[in-house]
Amino acid sequence: MIKKGIRRQIVLHYFIVVFTALLLVEVIFLLAIRTYYYDSVYSHISTSVKNAERYYQIFRLYEEGNVNLLSDMLANFKLTNTELQILDTKGNVLINTTEFQSETSITTSDVPQAIAGDIGRWVGRQPSTNEDVMAVSKLTQLGGEDTYILRYTTSLKMLNDKLFNVSLVSISIGAAVLAVVLAFSMGLANSIVKPLNNITAVSAQMAKGKYKARVKGDYKYELGELASTLNHMAQEIVRSNQIKDDFISSISHELRTPLTSIKGWSETIHSGGFDPDETKIGLQIISKETERLIGLVEEILDFSKLQQNEMKLVMGKVALKELLKEIMLNMWTKAEKKNIKLVLESDENPIVIGDANRLKQVFLNLVDNAIKFSEEHSEIQIVLNCYPEQVEVDVQDNGLGISEEHLNRVRDRFFQVNPLNGGTGLGLAISQQLVEQHQGTLVIQSELGKGTVVTVMLPLSNENDSIS
Structure with a gap:
């Protein structure tokens, strides 16, 4: 049975x-x-x-x-x-x-x-x-x-x-056919059940945390697709875990550095014996490192909200050219330290419907990345172009660029091309989701050693295309 x-x-x-x-x-x-x-x-x-x-x-x-x-x-x-x-x-x-x-x-x-x-x-x-x-x-x-x-x-x-003899012969032939069909169906069932049992066993191992387990065997059709999907899932889990571990290592370093500075200067100031200028420098460092910690925590919180669909946008009319000018002013000091020139190219001031603070967060991240990975004495161009139904913003740099291998993963959460540059690896992942919440798209084009172009497309407001 x-x-x-x-x-x-x-x-x-x-x-x-x-x-x-x-x-x-x-x-x-x-x-x-x-x-x-x-x-x-x-x-x-x-x-x-x-x-x-x-x-x-x-x-x-x-x-x-x-x-x-x-x-x-x-x-x-x-x-x-x-x-x-x-x-x-x-x-x-x-x-x-x-x-x-x-x-x-x-x-x-x-x-x-x-x-x-x-x-x-x-x-x-x-x-x-x-x-x-x-x-x-x-x-x-x-x-x-x-x-x-x-x-x-x-x-x-x-x-x-x-007629009775003919019936017996006919029934015998039918019984033989049924026996052949039974044997064939058993073989067919085994060809399906055995791979499923193998896939189930591997899935059970993965459920216990053994993500290096793989489904072995050259299965065809849907079973082959299922096995490939399961293996790909395990590979992605391993990669995600590695990225998570790298993130924990990176964020631990990012948190330890400002906390060490804050703790050191706090103890130094508390001990007394410093003139007012040195005390002022110490307090400035504490304030700066505190702001850095707040930025890291806010980035992690923003990503958590986006993942849980809890990010609430306050929509309104946004003059995009004015927003980009404000971003240039915010990033001017950081660009000056590397003698990088920020250039805004735009003949129009288009109006989009969006959350001004979140759009500012997106472009601040893109310009900050461009500065971070650009050589000294280079130029970063922010180009604004208008089309009948949408507006395009390009952030172009002539920096290090991104290899083809990393380009497909650069928007993954926690992924960093160079962990030594600091950060959480969440900036582009957050920017991507924020742009999508504004019904737009974010595209990255890059070539190693020649620079990067990040293009953001946003829908124009129906009420007013632009402000002169």
Whole structure:
């Protein structure tokens, strides 16, 4: 007995479908064979009766009232291996070819059919012999007014025996076909269940944290896709865990550095003995490092809100050119330290519908990254272009660029091209989601050693395309 499961369902379904089809074919075949043989017997008797009647009527010299008429008819109309009875129109047996005389009239359905003018036919069990027979009756009138019914009765025993043998052969063939189908369905079920069991076992290992486990085997079609998807999922989990570990290591360093500075200067100031200028420098460092910590924490909190769809945008009209000018002013000091020139190219001041603070956060991050990865004495261009239904902002630099390998992953959370540059690796991931919340797109094009272009596309406001 096959235990419950997919294997059992596949085998059972195949078996039921094939068994039903075979059963229908067997029934139709056996009925067709039975009908064919029975019709052949009926056709043979009917044809013989018609031929004999035609011959008898032409060549027999009929004499009305001849007492030898019935015996003469019996001799001329009889058939081999078939009992012939001559009946009157009331079904009484006048004479027959056997020694047994019927004491009752014949009431089977073939007699009324013959009286009605048809060649009657009846198949059933003969009471006197308890044997299956076929009776064929025909009304005949041989001159004068005397009308008789010729009734032929033939045994169906040999015919039924042949049909029984044919049925046995047919059933045997059906059983053989079912056995082959059963074996085939078992093989098919195993070809599906074994890979599924393997995939299930690997999934169980992954559920226990063993993400290095892989589904092995060259499976085809949906099973192959499932195995590949599971392996890819495990690979992504391993990569995500590695990125998470790198992030924890990086953020630990990022947090430790300002905290060390804050703690050191706090203890130094608390101990006293410093002049006002040194105390002022210490307090400035504490304030600066505190702001740095707040920025790191806020970045992590923003990412958490975006992941949980809790980020609420305060939508309004935003003059994009004015926003970009404000960003340039905010980043001017940082750019000056590396002698980097910030250039804004725009002839229009388009209006977009969005959250000014969040859009500012996006472009601050993009310009900050451009400054971070640009060489000294270089130039960063912020180009603003307007189109009929959207506005494009390009942040271009001639810095280090990003390799093709890293370009596909640079927007992944916690990923950093160079962890030594600091940060959480969340900036671009947050910017990407913020732009998408504004129904826009963020595209990065870069070539290692030649610089990077980050393009942000935002829909224009329907009310006003731009402000001059």
